Amino acid sequence: MSDKQSGDLRGVFHPRSIAVVGASSDPRKSGAKWVAGLRTAGYSGPIYPVSSGGGTIAGLRIYRSLSEVPGDVEYVVASVPARSVLQLVDECIAKRVGFVQFFTAGFSETGSHEGEELERLMLERARRAGMRIIGPNCIGNFCPAAGIPLGPSPLGKIGTPGKVSFISQSGGIAAKLVEYGMARKVRFSKGISVGNCIDLDMSDFLQYYTADEDTAVIGAYLEGTRDGRRWFQTLRKASDVKPTVIWKGGRTEAGAAAARSHTGSLASSAPVWSAMLRQAGAIEARNLEELTDCLLLLQQLGPIRARNVGIVGGLADGGGGISVSGSDACNDNGLAVPPLERKTRERLLDLIGEVGSILRNPVDVSPAQFKGVDTICEAVRVVASDNAFDILMLQEDVDIMHSYLGIPETREVNTFLARLPGEMNKPLVVVLPGGSEEMVRVEVEEQLLTAGIPVFPTMARAARAVALISGRPK
Amino acid sequence: MSDKQSGDLRGVFHPRSIAVVGASSDPRKSGAKWVAGLRTAGYSGPIYPVSSGGGTIAGLRIYRSLSEVPGDVEYVVASVPARSVLQLVDECIAKRVGFVQFFTAGFSETGSHEGEELERLMLERARRAGMRIIGPNCIGNFCPAAGIPLGPSPLGKIGTPGKVSFISQSGGIAAKLVEYGMARKVRFSKGISVGNCIDLDMSDFLQYYTADEDTAVIGAYLEGTRDGRRWFQTLRKASDVKPTVIWKGGRTEAGAAAARSHTGSLASSAPVWSAMLRQAGAIEARNLEELTDCLLLLQQLGPIRARNVGIVGGLADGGGGISVSGSDACNDNGLAVPPLERKTRERLLDLIGEVGSILRNPVDVSPAQFKGVDTICEAVRVVASDNAFDILMLQEDVDIMHSYLGIPETREVNTFLARLPGEMNKPLVVVLPGGSEEMVRVEVEEQLLTAGIPVFPTMARAARAVALISGRPK
Numbered sequence: 001m002s003d004k005q006s007g008d009l010r011g012v013f014h015p016r017s018i019a020v021v022g023a024s025s026d027p028r029k030s031g032a033k034w035v036a037g038l039r040t041a042g043y044s045g046p047i048y049p050v051s052s053g054g055g056t057i058a059g060l061r062i063y064r065s066l067s068e069v070p071g072d073v074e075y076v077v078a079s080v081p082a083r084s085v086l087q088l089v090d091e092c093i094a095k096r097v098g099f100v101q102f103f104t105a106g107f108s109e110t111g112s113h114e115g116e117e118l119e120r121l122m123l124e125r126a127r128r129a130g131m132r133i134i135g136p137n138c139i140g141n142f143c144p145a146a147g148i149p150l151g152p153s154p155l156g157k158i159g160t161p162g163k164v165s166f167i168s169q170s171g172g173i174a175a176k177l178v179e180y181g182m183a184r185k186v187r188f189s190k191g192i193s194v195g196n197c198i199d200l201d202m203s204d205f206l207q208y209y210t211a212d213e214d215t216a217v218i219g220a221y222l223e224g225t226r227d228g229r230r231w232f233q234t235l236r237k238a239s240d241v242k243p244t245v246i247w248k249g250g251r252t253e254a255g256a257a258a259a260r261s262h263t264g265s266l267a268s269s270a271p272v273w274s275a276m277l278r279q280a281g282a283i284e285a286r287n288l289e290e291l292t293d294c295l296l297l298l299q300q301l302g303p304i305r306a307r308n309v310g311i312v313g314g315l316a317d318g319g320g321g322i323s324v325s326g327s328d329a330c331n332d333n334g335l336a337v338p339p340l341e342r343k344t345r346e347r348l349l350d351l352i353g354e355v356g357s358i359l360r361n362p363v364d365v366s367p368a369q370f371k372g373v374d375t376i377c378e379a380v381r382v383v384a385s386d387n388a389f390d391i392l393m394l395q396e397d398v399d400i401m402h403s404y405l406g407i408p409e410t411r412e413v414n415t416f417l418a419r420l421p422g423e424m425n426k427p428l429v430v431v432l433p434g435g436s437e438e439m440v441r442v443e444v445e446e447q448l449l450t451a452g453i454p455v456f457p458t459m460a461r462a463a464r465a466v467a468l469i470s471g472r473p474k
Numbered sequence: 475m476s477d478k479q480s481g482d483l484r485g486v487f488h489p490r491s492i493a494v495v496g497a498s499s500d501p502r503k504s505g506a507k508w509v510a511g512l513r514t515a516g517y518s519g520p521i522y523p524v525s526s527g528g529g530t531i532a533g534l535r536i537y538r539s540l541s542e543v544p545g546d547v548e549y550v551v552a553s554v555p556a557r558s559v560l561q562l563v564d565e566c567i568a569k570r571v572g573f574v575q576f577f578t579a580g581f582s583e584t585g586s587h588e589g590e591e592l593e594r595l596m597l598e599r600a601r602r603a604g605m606r607i608i609g610p611n612c613i614g615n616f617c618p619a620a621g622i623p624l625g626p627s628p629l630g631k632i633g634t635p636g637k638v639s640f641i642s643q644s645g646g647i648a649a650k651l652v653e654y655g656m657a658r659k660v661r662f663s664k665g666i667s668v669g670n671c672i673d674l675d676m677s678d679f680l681q682y683y684t685a686d687e688d689t690a691v692i693g694a695y696l697e698g699t700r701d702g703r704r705w706f707q708t709l710r711k712a713s714d715v716k717p718t719v720i721w722k723g724g725r726t727e728a729g730a731a732a733a734r735s736h737t738g739s740l741a742s743s744a745p746v747w748s749a750m751l752r753q754a755g756a757i758e759a760r761n762l763e764e765l766t767d768c769l770l771l772l773q774q775l776g777p778i779r780a781r782n783v784g785i786v787g788g789l790a791d792g793g794g795g796i797s798v799s800g801s802d803a804c805n806d807n808g809l810a811v812p813p814l815e816r817k818t819r820e821r822l823l824d825l826i827g828e829v830g831s832i833l834r835n836p837v838d839v840s841p842a843q844f845k846g847v848d849t850i851c852e853a854v855r856v857v858a859s860d861n862a863f864d865i866l867m868l869q870e871d872v873d874i875m876h877s878y879l880g881i882p883e884t885r886e887v888n889t890f891l892a893r894l895p896g897e898m899n900k901p902l903v904v905v906l907p908g909g910s911e912e913m914v915r916v917e918v919e920e921q922l923l924t925a926g927i928p929v930f931p932t933m934a935r936a937a938r939a940v941a942l943i944s945g946r947p948k
């Protein structure tokens with residue numbers, strides 16, 4: 001049995017053992033996928049598949065009931081029909097389970113009286129026994145460091161453990177955040193899909209993350225709250241301690257109508273929500289990309305505050321249009337692009353000359369390519385040392401670098417960039433657009449991220465994230 | 475010599491022969507890359523490298539001067555220093571060249587008197603002889619059907635020829651549009667980077683595209699115009715005939731300041747520009763992604779007008795959050811998400827039931843997965859036949875499909891989707907987010923695009939493009 005106290009949710013993310021109830025030997029069933037995923041991801045505690053049919057799954061014996069399981073069970077993943085949940089709750093209580101997570105849907109979110117009544121009964125029994133419920137209608141916990149993947153997928157992807165933790169009211173959005181976040185190299189500490197959250201809710205997990213030493217950055221997708229007052233109080237406390245990024249689904253009339261059917265969330269006016277998020281000190285994102293961009297920026301740089309941006313485009317060539325559109329992107333998002341100090345401009349003129357360059361801020365250093373890698377790097381270093389701005393956004397076009405400079409030269413420039421933050425007194429953000437040289441781009445992205453530099457696909461996305469984190473979006 | 479008449483720019487895109495002046499035997503030089511690119515891309519006319527040093531490049535003899543070239547030269551790509559341009563203009567005239575394109579920079583864009591004077595002299599001599607100039611400070615022409623890649627890259631990428639033509643004042647943006655457009659499967663007919671456009675300018679090319687049978691959709695990136703009246707008149711005529719998408723760089727104060735240094739364009743107020751674009755019937759994009767998204771949508775569907783959107787999420791699972799955020803994205807962009815007709819809702823209830831589904835519009839058909847592929851397809855067909863909306867946006871998560879349904883089932887669903895537009899009386903747009911199954915995603919994207927369906931990476935991007943094309947952005 002769990003030794004949890006009220007509010008101690010360690011057992012959700014680091015359970016000593018997990019039983020998957022509804023884990024038939026048919027690998028296509030969700031329960032079976034859950035077992036396979038835990039095995040693949042390397043969960044180190046005992047995994048107990050449970051299904052009335054018996055048999056084996058992923059090399060493990062399937063127990064016919066929870067009571068047959070030989071050891072203690074701290075955490076139960078339940079993938080059973082709604083009609084069986086009350087019986088399962090009783091079995092979990094008898095087995096002295098700490099937490100039970102219900103994948104099962106068909107409760108209050110359908111709007112039916114039966115669904116609501118079932119939830120009430122489950123909760124009543126669990127409360128009496130001191131057992132906690134996650135969901136129903138959710139895909140539950142995620143903890144890379146514990147080898148727990150998100151949801152029922154046999155691939156068991158967990159990525160490299162990190163310091164970003166999230167809460168999601170939607171299992172689908174949680175899965176997308178993990179998938180897309182991993183692709184962008186967001187490293188997660190924990191995640192939870194709360195579903196209908198009849199017991200443990202978003203505030204409980206937000207509170208836990210606020211105190212959790214392994215969490216430095218918090219993200220959330222939600223469509224509504226049952227206890228708005230507690231949520232905003234908890235959010236304020238969280239935001240005081242750790243940067244917290246919130247994406248509210250159902251901001252619009254059509255979105256709110258969909259949210260009622262999805263998570264049973266009641267509509268609330270978008271401007272009111274935005275104002276309350278601001279008051280609570282939270283950062284508001286409008287979609288998956290913005291949420292991921294903010295989490296990545298915070299993971300790499302912490303809670304920066306930027307107002308004035310220095311822009312460098314065209315390390316090797318083609319930086320003119322990027323300088324213009326990058327400036328548009330900054331201004332669009334309430335960021336300024338102030339002129340360089342005179343000494344910087346003079347130094348750049350000496351270094352690379354006027355022809356084909358833009359030396360004002362934005363800076364297009366393209367012509368430096370003709371003088372070689374050292375001149376390119378020196379030009380960037382000169383710009384970086386300017387005091388007119390407090391963050392440097394640099395666009396690197398790997399395709400062009402490759403084609404104009406060559407492979408070893410591209411590597412040299414990136415080795416220089418990876419070291420640059422160490423000699424700068426301001427943060428560096430690199431924009432690395434996709435192109436035809438995807439293998440090289442990924443290599444460069446990895447190198448820069450490892451050096452602590454956040455990497456974005458476009459100037460517009462980078463500017464937006466910097467503005468959001470800095471509390472300056474237009 | 476070219477047989478062009480005034481306004482006949484066929485020789486720019488389908489020249490009978492090309493000389494590259496400044497094509498030294500050093501493969502790292504731009505001129506050499508231009509020659510290599512034309513060879514790789516399969517340009518079928520004679521290519522004449524010219525450089526005073528002689529030698530060979532990419533297996534071709536380098537002529538020491540233009541006059542030494544044995545055959546006629548219709549088009550010259552000039553990659554020579556600014557100090558040599560006047561002499562080259564004279565040599566081109568002597569050789570009865572039709573068009574000369576100057577990669578060379580260092581003219582009026584530097585703001586220097588010498589630069590402006592040089593442009594004036596070049597133009598005067600060319601005009602007198604009836605020779606046309608492209609640039610200077612540009613990367614010139616692009617025509618996949620003629621085997622002409624864009625700019626100096628030995629890779630010579632041209633993609634599959636299509637019906638989308640573009641004009642760009644920035645060579646860098648032109649290159650990015652081609653690179654990113656190809657990745658998204660925009661198929662180009664022609665492109666031109668006009669640079670300082672001292673002779674042939676954006677209006678000339680816009681006029682040519684308007685009449686060009688191989689152009690169905692027009693895109694442009696520009697920072698300003700010298701002759702605004704002519705540009706807007708030409709634009710109005712173009713937009714009357716073919717959908718035309720314009721991205722104006724330098725919309726903001728910082729962007730306009732950068733544009734002055736980049737293409738010498740004078741600032742003009744963003745609202746004034748937007749109003750003029752609307753008046754001219756053009757579509758305004760704000761960045762590379764929006765421009766590409768609009769071009770792709772127009773390529774696939776033509777100039778649609780949509781107001782009411784049907785949304786389907788979660789073919790296999792995880793469609794709830796997407797339904798909510800997709801609705802937000804539509805409303806954010808001025809598109810409505812009206813409720814389904816009652817008969818559609820009743821039919822869906824029969825088919826897949828209420829539990830875990832959203833059957834209102836948006837429609838989350840997730841629970842259909844348990845009944846198999848036929849039920850999923852039938853549910854989508856039922857929604858598609860509803861008359862409440864005039865465009866269907868469907869999100870397919872390949873990762874989830876793959877994991878929940880399996881590979882053959884994913885193929886079955888996509889074969890169904892590829893055929894769906896044939897039985898619908900409204901357009902279909904598919905959202906196919908990136909994930910871990912990139913190989914499968916690309917295969918599905920290819921299949922859907924071939925079937926005429928536009929494919930977008932997110933609901934927000936799809937909704938934005940649909941709204942822009944339909945003249946409804948908020």
